[in-house]
Amino acid sequence: MLSTSLLKSSSRTLGATLLVSGLLLSGAASAQISTPAASPKSTVTQRVGLTDITITYSRPSAKGRAIFGDSTTKAVVPYAKRWRTGANQTTTIKFSDDVILEGKKIPAGEYGLYTIPGKTIWTVVLSKNTKQGADVAGFKAADDVARISAKPLKLANKVETFTINFSDLTPSTANVDMQWELTSAKFKITTDVDSKVMAQIDEKVIKGSNVSANDYAAAAVYYLDNDKDMKQALAWIQKANEKDPKFWNVHTEAKIRLKMKDYKGATTAAEQSKKLAVEAKNTDYAKMNDELIAQAKKAK
Template sequence: MKKFTLLLCMMSIGFFMKAQIQTPAPSPFSTLEQKVGLTDVTVKYSRPAMKGRKVFGDLVPFDAIWRTGANQNTTISFSDDVTVEGKELKAGTYAIFTRPSEAVWEVFFYTATDNWGTPQEWDASKVAATVKVETMDIPMPIESFTITIDDLYNNGATLGIMWENTYVGVDFIVPTVSKAMKSIEETMANKEDLTANDYFAAGSYYFAEGMNMQQAKEWVDKAVEMGDGSAYWMMRTQSLIYAKMGDKEAAIEAAKRSLAAAQAAGNQDYVKMNKDSLQEWAKM
């Protein structure tokens, strides 16, 4: 009898464990990971939906601190020290709180990230940075609350917050130049170990940042010289450097070599870019 009762209990436990109901979360959790230059940026947040409701000025009151999402704190992490709208922000993780209004939002980067919603008592000493950004109208409704990292370039990006018909963008700058220069200097110091890719990475970065063009030319020339003639992307950059330095004939020759290599590799993007450049330079 005892064995039967034990078996019945185990079957009942198994039944209730299997019978657990799973339903969609009203505000699904989302993680956004983005490399900006050489800096890792991660945003974690929950995404409420409009569901026919009026959001800003109603569901989210104006001129009051908002959790900027739903559920637990919306957070952003930076792997390096950054500058946010001119304000310095140390590497680390911050809760994002906002104070929306019709024309301007205040955005707070708060060091305590363990709140569920807004803090019961707002502690100004935990505000690492506060910035103000103007709102922009969106022509189509955004049903789900959305955070983006947009307008990426080597040295920064824009943290975008959008919902309903409102968008705000917070610009931030990352320390790509200092990190890249340190990497280039350390790598280029070991001459005997350098590869074509090392020379190309250093030269193309100098070119992209508008730095020492003569040095960029020497490094990219060395990369092309070390190759077997198939690296159409290297010869493409080489042609652009020559053009930037005013050497049209050398630019055209490099573009022709890049075009031939791109055609052989079947890369139509580079085929088109080289043809466009050759057409442009022929008219100069």
């Protein structure tokens, strides 16, 4: 016969096994099955100028349905009705700084991005309400921050899944482009770049002490690219080139002198830049300097 102690040990082992099995079964029963979302969530971020813009939205697919249309077409997105600009939750757009939206100033922050599609015109609505979703009855006009118009365009190729992206980028602007099926509608965002860069130049270059060659060069390039004071730009790039001239900075000096119609000085600087570029085995800058020298000779 089994001893009493052995029976007790076996009982404890069996009880522990049953407890672990029960916990595993309980966990398995409560765990949810994960499946792909019909309209997956997407986030797209773009730096425009010095401002970060983030759009978060869900992406439905056409699946053979009519997407935009009037009441007779049984469209997914009916004309003249507010749309959450995607599926599931409201699409949101977030600005790290103040921006200009088609001429209207928008403070930094996060907004609901709603649209009212139409056959010939869309209305884009920025709202303080980021949670309304598809509940049209819950909208309040007081929550609207701005309304702008966007002209819809017909696409040459079908876009199966609703897409929002940034296009036509410049140093201070970008278009937000909304595309689905054969329709595209876009609106322009303008960011404030000049005042921010000028504030940095004032702090680090004009009022700064122990200014680095890189800061002098950056200030000179900004003045050159934005048609500001060329005499000041030349003074800064010369300071950048005083101690350790780099071929790209000397090329900037050549460009500034060319813009100032100092063709002799532009040629001299370009020749120096080319020599440094050849020593560094940079054929691109060598070619760029040849082109600049040719421009200077032609302009004389």
